[in-house]
Amino acid sequence: MLGRVKNFAELDRLVEEWTINHSAEEIMESMQKSGIAAGVAKTGEDLWADPQIKYRNTLSLMEHPTIGKCVIQRLGTTLTGIPYEIRRPPMLGEHTEYICKKCSI
Numbered sequence: 001m002l003g004r005v006k007n008f009a010e011l012d013r014l015v016e017e018w019t020i021n022h023s024a025e026e027i028m029e030s031m032q033k034s035g036i037a038a039g040v041a042k043t044g045e046d047l048w049a050d051p052q053i054k055y056r057n058t059l060s061l062m063e064h065p066t067i068g069k070c071v072i073q074r075l076g077t078t079l080t081g082i083p084y085e086i087r088r089p090p091m092l093g094e095h096t097e098y099i100c101k102k103c104s105i
Contacts, residue, residue, distance in 0.1 A: 044071070062088055 004011060019027055024040040031038035040046075047053055048071075062072045065088075072086055 060086065062086065064088055065091065 022030070028038045028040050042050070048059060053059055058074055058076070059071050060074060061069050064070045072088070074086055075084065078084075
């Protein structure tokens, strides 16, 4: 560790020199083949374009009353024949009256 800290700038330059010529996926696969646990850190744009995310319909757009359109992550699993609805989270205090008047303990 002391050697890495001492030579950080050189190590950073060598890693950049190697990684600049490869995609994130190529680097991940190369590291995994060498026995190093590695994964690609994806951006929001990467996730939105990911074929598996699209296929599973994991992300969807929803209108929010104060911020406008926002991305909502759907459930990670679905059960065939069991419908569910994605709704926006409640606003602060939105259901307070209902809970206080209609719900019994």
